[in-house]
Each structure stands twice: as C-alpha cells, then as structure tokens.
Amino acid sequence: KIEFGTDYSPDVSYHFNSKVSEFHYGVRHPMKPFRLMLTDHLVSGYGLHNYMDLYETRAASREELLEFHSKDYIDFLSKVTPDTVSKLPRGSLEKFNIGDDCPIFQGFYDYSVLYAGASLDASRKLLNGQSEIAINWSGGLHHAKKSSPSGFCYVNDIVLSIINLLRFHPRVLYIDIDIHHGDGVQEAFYTTDRVFTVSFHKYNGEFFPGTGNFDELGCSEGKHFALNVPLEDGIDDDSYINLFKGVMDPLITSYKPTVIIQQCGADSLGHDRLGCFNLNIKAHGECVKFIKSFGIPMLVVGGGGYTPRNVSRLWTYETGILSGMILPESLPEDSPFREWFGPDYSLYPTLGDLYENKNSKKFLENVRIRCLERIRYLQG
Ligand code: TV7
Ligand code: CA
Ligand code: ZN
Numbered sequence: 001k002i003e004f005g006t007d008y009s010p011d012v013s014y015h016f017n018s019k020v021s022e023f024h025y026g027v028r029h030p031m032k033p034f035r036l037m038l039t040d041h042l043v044s045g046y047g048l049h050n051y052m053d054l055y056e057t058r059a060a061s062r063e064e065l066l067e068f069h070s071k072d073y074i075d076f077l078s079k080v081t082p083d084t085v086s087k088l089p090r091g092s093l094e095k096f097n098i099g100d101d102c103p104i105f106q107g108f109y110d111y112s113v114l115y116a117g118a119s120l121d122a123s124r125k126l127l128n129g130q131s132e133i134a135i136n137w138s139g140g141l142h143h144a145k146k147s148s149p150s151g152f153c154y155v156n157d158i159v160l161s162i163i164n165l166l167r168f169h170p171r172v173l174y175i176d177i178d179i180h181h182g183d184g185v186q187e188a189f190y191t192t193d194r195v196f197t198v199s200f201h202k203y204n205g206e207f208f209p210g211t212g213n214f215d216e217l218g219c220s221e222g223k224h225f226a227l228n229v230p231l232e233d234g235i236d237d238d239s240y241i242n243l244f245k246g247v248m249d250p251l252i253t254s255y256k257p258t259v260i261i262q263q264c265g266a267d268s269l270g271h272d273r274l275g276c277f278n279l280n281i282k283a284h285g286e287c288v289k290f291i292k293s294f295g296i297p298m299l300v301v302g303g304g305g306y307t308p309r310n311v312s313r314l315w316t317y318e319t320g321i322l323s324g325m326i327l328p329e330s331l332p333e334d335s336p337f338r339e340w341f342g343p344d345y346s347l348y349p350t351l352g353d354l355y356e357n358k359n360s361k362k363f364l365e366n367v368r369i370r371c372l373e374r375i376r377y378l379q380g
Contacts, residue, residue, distance in 0.1 A: 001328050002047050002320075007293070009051070009324030010132035013125045015118040016040055017057035020138045023111040026103055030273055030306040031152045033111065036138050038312035038337055043319050045332030051323045053131065057118035057138075059110070060160070064120060068159045068188065073147040077109050077154060102149035112154040115139050119157035119301060123164045126259060126297045133298045133322050137315045140263045140303030142182040143209060151180065151208055152304075158261060159188040161299060162195055165259050170194065173257035173296075175248065176201070177287055178265020178303040179275040181212030181228070185263075191222040196255050200244065200268075202276060203230030214370060224377040227251070229367060233276045234355035237283035239364055240268075244287050247371045252294055254378040259297045264288060266305025266314045270351030273306035278352040281314050289321050298322075309340045313347055 021037035043049065065074050076096055080088070085104040098104060115138040122134035139161075141153035162172050162185070174189075176182035176199035189195035203212050218226035229247065252260075267275040269284060292298065300322060305311035313331075320327040331338070331345045338345070 003326045005324045005326045007324055008295070011130070012052045012133045012135065012323045013055060013122065013131040014043070014049070014052040014319070015055050015057050015122045015134065015136045016138065017114055017118065020057075020111060020114045020118075023105065023107055025105050025152070029103065032306070032308050033138075035305060035308035035311040038308055038340060039137055039315045041335050041337055042312050042316040042331065045335040046316065046320070046327050048316070048319050048323060048325060051325055052135075052319075055121055057114060057121055057136075059113040060116040060120055060155070064160065065113070065116065065155055067163050068146060069155060070147040077112065080104055082106055097148040097150060101151055102154060108154060115141065116155050116157040116160055119161040119299070120164060122299050123161040126299055127165065127168055133292070133300060135300045135319060135322060137302040140178070140265060140301035142176060142178065142263055142303060143180070143184045145184055145187065150184065153184065156184045156188070158185050158263060158301060162189065162261060165261075165299070166194060169258045171196070171255060171257045173252065173255060173260045174198065174263070175260065175291060176263040176265070176303075177244075177268055177284070178263055179268040179272070179277055180207075180265065180304060181209055182263060183209045183211045186216070186226050189222065190218055190226060191220045193221050193225045196225045196227070196251070196257065198227040198229070198247070198251065200229040200231060202233065203228070204232075214367075217374065224374060227371060227374060229371060231277075231367075232358035232363070234278050234357040235359045236278045236352055236357050237280050239357070239359055240277070240279055241283055241286050243364055243368055245290055246368050247375070248290065250372060250375050252296075254375055257296060259299070260291060260294075261299040261301065262288065262291055263301050263303045264315070264318060265303030266311040267303075269305070269307070269310055269314060270354050271307055271310060274304070275306070276355055278355055278357065280350065280352045281310070281317050281348040283352075284314055285317050285321050288318050292322060310351060313341070317347055
C-alpha cells in the first residue's frame with residue numbers, strides 16, 4: 001500500500017517515548033499530549049516505522065537543561081508538585097508565571113524532560129551523521145524562556161537543541177510555522193548571527209504571545225538574523241505556500257545554513273481549536289517538503305495543534321514526506337483509534353473552508369517584498 005516516492009529517501013530517525021503522551025495538562029486545557037499517541041499509531045499503522053531508525057527517548061539531564069535555563073528556575077520546576085504548589089510563599093507563582101496556561105500538573109517535570117530529551121537525542125543523531133533528518137513530534141515548545149514557562153511550554157527543547165548543534169555547526173536556521181510567534185527561540189538567539197530565526201504567525205499585537213511584528217529583526221551581531229512574517233486570519237493554501245517558498249528560497253540560498261530546525265506546529269491548520277488559518281494538510285506538508293528539497297540536515301519538531309485528529313493526520317503525512325514515502329489517502333484499517341477519524345477516514349480531509357481570508361493579495365505581496373528587502377542585507 002505504502003510506496004517509495006520519486007524524491008530522495010534520506011536516513012531518518014524517529015524519536016518518541018509513549019510516556020509523554022500519557023500526561024494531562026487538565027481537563028479543559030487545549031494542549032493534549034494524547035495527540036502524540038494518535039500520531040504514533042497512525043505512523044506505525046501505515047508501516048512508516050519500517051523506513052526509519054526508531055529511538056525510545058530518554059529524559060534530559062539537569063546539566064543539559066542548565067545549558068539554557070537558569071538554576072533557580074530548574075530548581076523550582078524539579079521540586080514543585082501539584083501538592084506543594086498551593087503551599088508556596090506568596091509571589092512565587094507570579095515570579096515563575098505559573099497559571100492556567102502552564103499549570104503544575106501531575107508529572108509535568110517528567111513530561112518536560114522527556115520531550116526535551118527527545119529533541120536532544122535527535123540533534124545528536126544529526127551531529128554524529130547517523131541521521132540526515134531527525135523527527136521529534138513531542139518537541140517544538142517554542143515559548144519557554146530562560147527563567148519562566150510560557151504558552152504551555154516549560155522548557156525550550158528547541159533552544160537546547162540549537163545550543164547543542166552550535167557546537168559543530170557554524171550557521172543554524174530555525175523555521176517556525178506554528179500559528180503562534182516563536183518568541184522563546186527568537187529571544188534566545190536575538191544577538192547572534194550564528195542562528196537565523198524565522199517565524200510565520202498570526203499577528204495583531206494581541207494574539208498570543210503578542211510579539212513577532214515585522215520590525216523585530218535582531219540586534220547587535222544578530223541584526224538582520226531574525227525575520228518575522230506577520231499574517232492575518234484565514235490565510236489559504238496557495239497564499240501561504242507562495243509566500244513561504246518566496247521567502248525561504250532566497251533566505252536559504254543567502255544564509256547557507258549547515259543545519260535546519262523546522263517547527264511544524266499544527267495549529268496553523270484550518271479547524272484548529274485555537275488557530276484561525278485555513279491551511280490544509282497538504283499545504284502544511286508542502287512547506288516541509290520544500291525545506292527537505294535543499295538536502296540540508298534537518299531536525300523536525302512538532303509544537304502546537306489543538307484538534308488532535310488533525311494534528312496526528314498532519315504529522316503522519318509529514319513523516320511520510322520526510323522519509324520519502326507516499327501514503328495512501330485512506331487511513332490504516334486496523335488502527336486502535338480509528339473511530340477518531342470518521343466519517344471520512346481520510347489522511348487529508350478538507351480543512352480550509354472555515355474563515356474568510358483577511359490577507360489581501362496586496363497585503364501579502366507587500367509582506368513578501370519587505371521580507372526580500374531584509375534578506376538582501378545578508379549578502380552585505
Ligand atoms: C506552542 N490561548 C502554544 C500556544 C499557547 C497559547 C492561550 C489558551 C487557553 C488556555 C487554557 C484554556 C484556552 C481556549 C488559548 C493571555 C491568556 C489567555 C488562560 C485561560 N483555554 C503553542 C497561550 C494563550 C488553559 N495564552 O504556540 C486552561 O483557550 O492567550 C493567552 C494568555 C491568559 C491565560 N488564559 C488565556 O502552540 C505549543 N491560552 C482552558 C483551560
Ligand atoms: Ca510561527
Ligand atoms: Zn501555537
């Protein structure tokens with residue numbers, strides 16, 4: 001059923017530990033780690049496990065976390081539990097930004113070190129040349145800061161992986177297609193030219209996290225090494241792909257990254273519980289395929305995505321693209337969670353029909369031209 005595609009099938013490693021999918025942020029909370037279990041079942045249901053090196057992930061160590069996070073913060077995270085959180089002195093919850101978005105749920109620290117360990121394992125496979133592409137769908141938690149959690153993210157697995165890659169790579173490109181701004185990663189590398197960060201996101205000054213305007217471009221050594229592509233509600237497949245390729249092609253050609261890390265947040269899909277774009281699964285996947293076509297080593301991580309059945313469809317489709325396999329549209333028959341995917345049982349149901357596209361042709365053309373003008377600075 002599953003066939004080799006016509007493009008290159010690279011050495012791909014897949015990093016997962018089913019324990020990460022067993023944690024719960026809380027009943028009403030939109031982040032559902034269970035979506036990772038759905039994804040893993042679809043990936044294996046299609047037989048994709050046979051075309052990748054599979055690694056069961058280990059926990060990141062305290063020393064590894066301290067490469068980016070502060071000692072104070074990691075001490076706090078590793079000690080606080082749902083039982084002790086209520087007994088903390090006044091002010092300490094505010095100090096560490098604990099609240100509804102980032103609750104102290106049972107085992108949240110074990111969850112955090114597991115998704116970070118997976119990204120670190122993946123970056124190690126790229127460093128030692130055992131993989132050309134390494135995938136960790138449980139990672140991509142791009143909002144976490146040095147000393148605070150933010151937007152459902154406790155530790156920043158992306159920043160930790162980039163720090164690891166910088167040991168041997170002169171230039172790292174970070175690409176973020178989650179609907180939210182990749183603020184934590186941008187901030188961590190805002191003053192260096194060795195990491196170029198680019199994020200496509202909804203921006204109106206209010207939508208979380210509120211940053212990511214076009215004028216944020218990096219500073220000192222890092223000036224012109226951050227790019228933000230602010231978008232309005234309802235962007236459709238053709239507009240997004242056209243803009244993405246139109247910006248990323250000259251960017252990669254000019255910056256010449258030696259390794260790429262792509263965050264594939266699924267909340268930019270249509271029908272997402274938190275998002276408001278109109279992307280279909282094939283269009284999101286086209287962005288991944290396009291970056292793969294440059295043949296540069298890639299670390300691929302997940303991120304947001306709040307309609308679990310579509311998150312798992314997307315990341316399965318993208319696992320197929322990355323491993324060079326073509327998947328039949330009809331979902332595997334014998335999957336244990338098949339009832340989640342009705343009534344269509346399709347890998348790519350129509351998702352792009354919900355919102356009015358508020359991005360006019362003129363607006364998008366203007367965004368593209370302004371991005372190109374920025375990229376021209378790279379050539380000096
Ligand atoms: C990478 N949006 C993370 C995206 C993080 C978005 C937010 C919620 C939300 C939280 C809940 C909840 C929610 C229906 C949605 C200003 C606030 C408003 C908390 C209720 N329902 C990623 C973070 C964003 C928590 N936060 O990029 C518990 O929506 O807008 C905000 C901040 C203050 C806090 N309140 C929301 O995709 C992984 N939160 C229900 C229960
Ligand atoms: Ca983004
Ligand atoms: Zn998001």
